[in-house]
Amino acid sequence: MKRVFGVKKNKEPPPSIEDANDRITKRGDTVDEKIKKLDVELNRYKEQIKKTRPGPAQEAVKARAMRVLKQKRMYEGQRDMLYNQTYNLDQVQFAAEGIKDAQQTMSALKSANKELKGMMKTVKIQDIDNLQDEMMDLMDVSNEIQETLGRSYSVPDDIDEEELMG
Numbered sequence: 001m002k003r004v005f006g007v008k009k010n011k012e013p014p015p016s017i018e019d020a021n022d023r024i025t026k027r028g029d030t031v032d033e034k035i036k037k038l039d040v041e042l043n044r045y046k047e048q049i050k051k052t053r054p055g056p057a058q059e060a061v062k063a064r065a066m067r068v069l070k071q072k073r074m075y076e077g078q079r080d081m082l083y084n085q086t087y088n089l090d091q092v093q094f095a096a097e098g099i100k101d102a103q104q105t106m107s108a109l110k111s112a113n114k115e116l117k118g119m120m121k122t123v124k125i126q127d128i129d130n131l132q133d134e135m136m137d138l139m140d141v142s143n144e145i146q147e148t149l150g151r152s153y154s155v156p157d158d159i160d161e162e163e164l165m166g
Contacts, residue, residue, distance in 0.1 A: 017089055017092060017093045017096070018093075020089055021086060021089045021090070021093075024082050024085050024086050024089070025086065027082055028079055028082040028083065028086070031075050031078050031079045031082065032079065034075050035072055035075050035076060035079065038068050038071055038072040038075065039072070041068050042065060042068050042069060042072065045061055045062075045064060045065035045068065046065070048061045049061050049062060049065065
């Protein structure tokens, strides 16, 4: 059967954003090196133009300098395009990371919601009200006990404060 229909070819996985970004950065570095070499060459031609007398020799050097300058501008245009591609990839990567963060947040919220629902089943408002009523009754009883224990036996209850101060 494999001879008739053929064998399925293994497809390579598509390049990741990081891979594409790295490749473009390497190309950008190569273009930058070429631009630096052309700058050195342009400076050399400028010096030659200054040293030569006006005439056909100087015109030939100017023509070479113009060719180098055109090449440099072409490479600068390529470099700008590569920078734009890198910028676009960075934007896509940022958006993808934002979506991944949102997915994790949603997963955490769902988990917390499920956990809270489980806890709420065990806690009932009526039980809390009953517990608070019981606590209030116990606090009232405790206060009565404290008042009873805190009474003074030797001082009568009907003494006026002015008599004590006077």
